[in-house]
Amino acid sequence: MTDKHAVLLIGAGSMGGAMLKGWLKAGLLDPEKSAVVDPNLPEDLAAQADGYGLSVNPVTDTSYDVCVIAVKPQLFPVVIPVLGWPDMAKTVYISIAAGKSIAATSLHLKEAGVEDASIIRVMPNLPVAVGEGISLLYAEDSVSSLQRQIATSLVEATGQAIWVRSEAEIDTGMSISACGPAYVFLLVEAMEEAGITAGLAPETAARLARETVIGASALMSEDQRAASSLREAVTSKGGTTAEALKVLDKADGLRKLMSEAVQAATSRAQALRD
Secondary structure: OOOOEEEEEEEEOOHHHHHHHHHHHHHHEEOOOEEEEOOOOOOHHHHHHHOOOOOOOOOOOOOOEEEEEEOOOOHHHHHHHHHHOHHHHHHHEEOOOOOOOHHHHHHHHHOOOOOOEEEEEOOOOHHHHHEEEEEEEEEOOOHHHHHHHHHHHHOOOOEEEEEEEOOHHHHHHOOOOOOHHHHHHHHHHHHHHHHOOOOOOOOHHHHHHHHHHHHHHHHHHHHHOHHHHHHHHHOOOOHHHEEEEHHOOOOOOOHHHHHHHHHHHHHHHHHHOO
């Protein structure tokens, strides 16, 4: 395998499409040997694929180094059994479908004629769409170090990659990373509503809440101190921030609610996994 990989992407929705854009921008694909399969490929992606010489919905299959399965879990029984190309057993399969275990994906691949497939499970989050994502990766010991390196390079084209020790850690980790953007958006909503209640004009409250969170995120990106240290740096003893934090950080406050939220998301992920 070379630095440019022969990749088949199945499904180019929000996640798959974002990853494809990252791969093309980073020059990771061998366009003559790569393809994307999606009957409803968005026009902008179709134009990009054409510009790079990437095959779209190919009629005949070549061999691929990597097959990225980016369709909804319920489509696995429909999509995977119809796969077919030379040397399918040499391909590493990357699944980004939430709730699909490696064991379940392996069973689907057996229906397509692939025994003992090399499978990597990846759980990206929404910010991959702007190249700022963080993805969790897990593979069993049968997956080679080279295949892991290739998966890492593909994932890092849209952000950061973290390898975890088990699939159980994906369930727990995704309750922070994959669900986390929604927590942040809810925080912005709550700050906006609080500002309006306190007397600010709606447009002022909305802008203050949004830009404050954007700015804080940018600061965390540049300043590698722990979040607790950054919080302490902005909190003057006896000041306004300290008073606000007394409310948020009380025994039944934000920390307790966040712990309950993460546990609820983890339990749901475990229940949905097959």
